[in-house]
Amino acid sequence: DGGITQSPKYLFRKEGQNVTLSCEQNLNHDAMYWYRQDPGQGLRLIYYSQIVNDFQKGDIAEGYSVSREKKESFPLTVTSAQKNPTAFYLCASSDPPSNQPQHFGDGTRLSIL
Amino acid sequence: QKEVEQDPGPLSVPEGAIVSLNCTYSNSAFQYFMWYRQYSRKGPELLMYTYSSGNKEDGRFTAQVDKSSKYISLFIRDSQPSDSATYLCAMSVYNTDKLIFGTGTRLQVFP
Numbered sequence: 001d002g003g004i005t006q007s008p009k010y011l012f013r014k015e016g017q018n019v020t021l022s023c024e025q026n027l028n029h030d031a032m033y034w035y036r037q038d039p040g041q042g043l044r045l046i047y048y049s050q051i052v053n054d055f056q057k058g059d060i061a062e063g064y065s066v067s068r069e070k071k072e073s074f075p076l077t078v079t080s081a082q083k084n085p086t087a088f089y090l091c092a093s094s095d096p097p098s099n100q101p102q103h104f105g106d107g108t109r110l111s112i113l
Numbered sequence: 114q115k116e117v118e119q120d121p122g123p124l125s126v127p128e129g130a131i132v133s134l135n136c137t138y139s140n141s142a143f144q145y146f147m148w149y150r151q152y153s154r155k156g157p158e159l160l161m162y163t164y165s166s167g168n169k170e171d172g173r174f175t176a177q178v179d180k181s182s183k184y185i186s187l188f189i190r191d192s193q194p195s196d197s198a199t200y201l202c203a204m205s206v207y208n209t210d211k212l213i214f215g216t217g218t219r220l221q222v223f224p
Contacts, residue, residue: 004156031210040121042201042216043157050210058211090156098210099145104156 002027004105006091012113021076021108023091032074033092086111116140119215128224132189136202136215143204146178148187151199192222
């Protein structure tokens with residue numbers, strides 16, 4: 001059954017700590033995305049990758065980092081530089097060509113301890 | 114002004130009602146339009162995907178795009194309590210990978 005798996009479902013971060021959110025897809029999609037969702041603000045793009053070993057900053061990349069070493073994996077690290085990390089994080093993927101709809105995982109909720 | 118505007122609701126309707134959900138946008142270059150449904154603590158699920166103006170129907174759902182008015186709608190016929198969720202519109206410009214999302218409308222269908 002094809003889909004996008006995000007883990008963990010819930011994550012807690014201490015002050016000064018980096019945490020990594022996992023995103024794995026078995027849809028054979030080239031493009032992958034990370035969004036942050038806050039109440040009343042919709043989805044905001046953090047980073048995206050159109051191909052392995054390449055990625056671009058989205059609208060709110062500060063305090064986050066990503067890697068794309070494998071086609072099926074696109075982990076997101078929330079660094080200590082991100083001062084307001086509490087949010088719902090969503091990973092998505094899509095097929096080329098561009099403008100194909102994105103398909104989402106079930107998210108990771110990150111909270112500050 | 115946001116590129117995409119969507120009333121946050123909540124919109125509360127009785128079971129069986131016809132629901133109309135709407136988004137307006139300011140960028141006339143948008144050509145691809147999507148509606149997603151998001152249940153609480155879940156990721157968005159694609160409901161409808163349309164290109165340019167016109168209507169598209171899928172079961173109880175109809176998506177409508179009016180590019181001249183920069184207005185898109187999602188109609189739900191014979192609404193069910195299981196339709197209770199947040200509905201997000203999203204749109205993109207040709208040949209880009211970025212989607213611009215509305216903030217979502219929360220819908221409650223009561224029995």
